[in-house]
Amino acid sequence: MSTIEDVARLAGLSRTTVSRVINNHPYVSEDKKKRVKFAMNTLGFVPNSAARRLRKQRTETVAVLVPRVTNPFFSRLIESLEIFASDHKYKLIICQTRYLPEKELEYLELLSTKQVDGIILCSLQNKWSIVEPYLQHGPIVMCNEYTDEAHIPMVKFNQAEGAYVATKHLLEQGHRRLLFCSGSDKSSMIVQHRKKGFLHAVSEHKEQVDSVEFVEDAYDMEDGCRVFRDLLDTKENPTAIFAGGDEVAAGIILEAKRHQWSIPEQLAVIGFDNQLLSEIMEPTITTVCQPVDQMAKKVIELMMEKIRTKTYKKQEVYEFELELMIKGSTVKHTTVLA
Structure with missing residues (x-):
């Protein structure tokens, strides 16, 4: 020791x-x-005071690290995690990293000081080699975000397939100029896999595609508004946008309507997450639905198992399929595509 x-x-x-x-x-x-x-x-x-205090007992508390609690996807995920954790008599501490590596490390200290029994990591802002030493102190389960380097349980969605199906839908509607809108893809496997699915669909229809553009650092409605304003300065505007989330999609649609654009006739928009926002917008937003409750249930089951067995360093990957919900932002007549 x-x-x-x-x-x-x-x-x-x-x-x-x-x-x-x-x-x-x-x-x-x-x-x-x-x-x-x-x-x-x-x-x-571990400092002696913390070690003595909790050496042989559990806190019955788990920390959940999310980049933005205001993002409806993470709010919904947190709610589901809390419900399933409560079934095991466990409490959650919600930690917002704001996409800052230093904040992520600050909250990981909760594990090394024995203030929590485990950590659910919903995004990854540091290199895995920096995070990995914290496994000495307890289990980490990765939820939503993932990395091939980590030998820990990971619960994720099939992002590549979801993006492929969504992009294929746009291409089948006859769109020839596409814009792929996302957050930063420098460290996020989610963004990288969505881009992979997007490009897969484009490659299958390359004869009909005139142009493909990419925009990064779009996370919320304000960013969506900015994305639309920026595209007005381009020579040939895209006819369809694949947005990284429903918030971004909503911002694009709002700003487009302010400029008297017709959705989806002049511009089709697809979001991600199937948030309530996608139903209350006019038009409603075509979006990719993620089974959040299923993910949350599996994450909590894995966390409880790891706390009980104390076997932390084992890669277990669980993946859930996504569903495209076709609504008014891409077609006038709404249907659901399984």
Whole structure:
């Protein structure tokens, strides 16, 4: 078992400085704090007070890390997770990372200080090699987001197939100029797989496609409005947009209508998540439905199993299929395509 001296040695600092960091002393530089925390995580060191407090007992609490609690998809997911966790007499702590790597690490500390029994990771802002040391302290289950590098349970949706079916629908409606709209794809496997599905559909219909464009960093309605305003400056406007979420799709539609565009006659729009927003918009938004309740149930089952068995480092991948809900933003007559 690692000691405070081991932490000091690895951090290249004195035992006194390490003690000050552990006890939140105000006069310690941020650089030294980072060095100490890195050494503690690497060595699996837990301060004695926390270790004694919870060494043999459970907190019956799990932390859920999401990028934005205001995103209706994550709000719905959190609600479902709480319901299923409650069935096991467990509570949830909701942690919003705001897509910031440092916030993600801050909340992962809840596991190393034994304040929670496990962590549900709904997005991944750091490289997996940075997150992996926290497995020394308890289970991490990845939910929604995923990475091939992690040897932990992962519950995800078939994003590539969902994007493929949605794009194929646009192409079957005769659209020749397409825009793929997403968040950042630098680290998100979700975005990368949706783009893969999108391009797969485009490649199958390449004879009829005139142009394909890509826009990143679109997350909410305001971003959707910006996306539409930006496309007005292009020489040839797209006739169909694959949006990364219903919020973005709604923003695109609202801004298009402000400019007197007709949806879907002049511009077809597909969203993602099948949020309530997709039903109350005019026109209603064609969207890809994700079975959130099924995902939440499986995530909680896996978390309870890992807490009980204490076998954390094992890759188990569970994937759910998606469904395209065809509504008014792509066709005038609405139907459901299974």
